[in-house]
Amino acid sequence: MEGFSIFIVDDHQLFIEGLTALLKANNYTVTGFANSGSALFKVLEQQQPHLLLMDIGMKEMDGVEVSALVKKQYPAIKILIISMHAKRVYLEKLIEAGVEGYLLKSADDEELKLAIRCIAEGSTYFSPQVSDSIFQNMVTRNREPDVMLTPREKGIIKLLAEGMNTKEIADNLNISINTVESHRKNVLLKTGLKNVAHLIKWAFENGHL
Amino acid sequence: MEGFSIFIVDDHQLFIEGLTALLKANNYTVTGFANSGSALFKVLEQQQPHLLLMDIGMKEMDGVEVSALVKKQYPAIKILIISMHAKRVYLEKLIEAGVEGYLLKSADDEELKLAIRCIAEGSTYFSPQVSDSIFQNMVTRNREPDVMLTPREKGIIKLLAEGMNTKEIADNLNISINTVESHRKNVLLKTGLKNVAHLIKWAFENGHL
DNA sequence: CCTGATCTAACGGTTTTCCGGTAGCTATAA
């Protein structure tokens, strides 16, 4: 494992330091860390580690975008995602981006070492829970072909979540009530959700709020 | 610091092991860990550590309840909360429960060591960001006097979030439509929210979903 | 230039929510 450099990306300093201590105790080489995407790219200009341990928290969907960008600019760098949860939404995009592995934070250090070994050898590692999720997704994929919301629609969802009714939203955006109803209707149509309450929950779970 | 035992409670095994490695590298004594509240209490019957490092994630509000229970049954055990965010909702209850400290995961190891030292010496440590949040809370406290939902109400909110309407919920719970409407009405009344969409958002932000 | 996506707007009818008030039944705590 000598000569295999690991770099940690996470916005939780404590987790970085814990992970670093853990890896060093197991004779891995940790060459640094970054707290944000921009910090990471600054470092990558100077040095390219072999492996990025990338944490994906709840709030920042951008961990996904960061991964995609890294893969585009530095295809040689391997990426192992360490995430809180096995959300399909993230997974799809991450696999599309070409990450080499996906671990849950509930994994233990044995699984972490296994994942790193797999990736170092040129393979991939996706934790079982996650693989199931992927497979399930493959099967049901056709039903939900990636719902994309327009900016206007996202804006209206935000206002709906604030408790505004159609008229208030119309006033707020200086458009007709009919228009707002059209948007609301379109969103429900394209997402296949039942009503606004359902929509708000969906928006939360899919990073739109 | 010799003779001061630390015990970690977290449902993320990786974080536990990272933290353990970090603490051991700094010559602290880590006597064990637990992945859940129930596991913790089983261990506490056998041994009482001096300090609990308690992680509070997003989903499990129960970290708060666990802390309260520990403090009630083992007042001598100190508790240092390590949390993802500085949510007022959690903070209030944790302080009420009597925890000795509150750290964010964005803290570094220096702050962790400082917090542990403070608590070991009989003092308390609340990270600056959190203290601000507390203070801000003191000022605005009067406006939101702690809305408590009954189990039935929580159940109905969950079903509402699934997109069910009143009739479907009534069927699902085997109660009258009128009853469901009463509950929905009461919830909106006691929370002061505008409609169900607003309610779903509120429920998400306050840990009810 | 044509096409597709987006934003805008409208109408009529049905269903559901929202609001207000009222009220009985049970279990539990003061």
Add this chain to the structure above:
DNA sequence: TTATAGCTACCGGAAAACCGTTAGATCAGG
């Protein structure tokens, strides 16, 4: 034993959401 809290249930009217459908304007990309 009173309260008090929680769950249950009902009614009627106003307001809003939901549904299906149509359609003009604009603007970016092939």
